[in-house]
Amino acid sequence: MRIGFGFDVHEVAPDRPLVLGGVQIPAEFGLLGHSDADVVLHAVMDAMLGALALGDIGQHFPNTDSRYKDADSYALLQRVWTLVTSQGYKLGNLDVMVLAEAPKLTPHVGKMRERIASACEANTGQISVKATTMETLGFVGRREGIAAQAVVLLVSNVV
Ligand SMILES: Nc1ccn([C@@H]2O[C@H](COP(=O)(O)O)[C@@H](O)[C@H]2O)c(=O)n1
Ligand SMILES: C[C@@]1(CO)OP(=O)(O)OP(=O)(O)OC[C@H]1O
Numbered sequence: 001m002r003i004g005f006g007f008d009v010h011e012v013a014p015d016r017p018l019v020l021g022g023v024q025i026p027a028e029f030g031l032l033g034h035s036d037a038d039v040v041l042h043a044v045m046d047a048m049l050g051a052l053a054l055g056d057i058g059q060h061f062p063n064t065d066s067r068y069k070d071a072d073s074y075a076l077l078q079r080v081w082t083l084v085t086s087q088g089y090k091l092g093n094l095d096v097m098v099l100a101e102a103p104k105l106t107p108h109v110g111k112m113r114e115r116i117a118s119a120c121e122a123n124t125g126q127i128s129v130k131a132t133t134m135e136t137l138g139f140v141g142r143r144e145g146i147a148a149q150a151v152v153l154l155v156s157n158v159v
Contacts, residue, residue, distance in 0.1 A: 001092065004051025006043035006150040012143055020098065020105065020146075021112025021129055022074040022119070027103045031146060034063040038073035040098055040129070043150040044116065045073075045080045047094070051154045052087055077119045084154060091122040092153030098131045099140045099147040105131040 016030025021040040031037035045057045054060075061068045061076055068076075094116065098105055113127045120127075134140040140147055 001156065002051040002089065002154045004047040004049070004152045004154070006046030006048075006050060006152075007147070008039045008042040008046065009139075009145050009147040010037040010039045010042075011145050018103075019073070020100075020108070020148075021096070022077070022115035023108055023111045025103060025105070025108050029143075035061070035068055035071040035076070036073050039146050039148045040096055040112065040150075041073040041077050041116075043148040044094065044096060044152070045077055047150040047152040048080050048084050048154065051152055052084065052089065054083065054087075074115065074119060077116075081120050085121070088157045089154040090157055091120045091126055092155040093126045093128070094120070094122075094150065094152045095128040096130065096148060096150045098129065099134055099149075100131060101133050101136070101141055101143045 010031035010033050012029050013032040014029050018025045018027040018030040019036045019038045042057055049055055109129045112129045113124045117124045117127045139145045
């Protein structure tokens with residue numbers, strides 16, 4: 001078994017879509033990034049890469065590479081998952097915490113879990129997505145950014 005941890009932050013910006021966990025969320029703002037800035041999937045990918053000591057997403061998908069301009073992070077997660085399975089691992093479980101003052105994310109959590117489960121050949125019972133505000137404190141509390149943390153357990157296919 002291998003455990004991994006991921007963390008990411010993106011700045012809030014008007015006139016950008018808000019994509020979290022592979023789901024487009026209705027909101028009056030989105031997140032700035034070279035890619036679609038899906039902070040949830042970025043934390044998830046870093047947790048998976050970390051679990052197998054395979055570097056981080058910036059090494060796999062550099063933000064200086066025009067191929068990743070406005071990239072769909074869900075497609076990047078599919079590529080990371082291919083890498084994980086090629087190393088002989090499957091998902092044990094994944095737990096994500098999203099730090100966002102707004103919008104209310106609970107109504108969208110089910111869809112995020114389904115999307116992530118689908119990318120990782122898992123069922124939704126293996127995927128947890130939770131949200132918290134920062135009670136108006138700090139950059140998240142001031143609605144300047146959204147952050148996400150993820151922890152993943154990968155299980156070897158070899159018995
Ligand atoms: N963006 C968010 C943040 C929180 N929630 C839900 O509200 C609950 C209370 O949040 P606190 O920060 O006051 O602890 C939290 O447990 C989530 O269920 C949310 O949906 N979207
Ligand atoms: C996936 C990438 C690709 O540019 O997305 P970005 O939007 O730049 O996001 P960040 O989390 O700063 O770095 C990861 C990058 O590899």
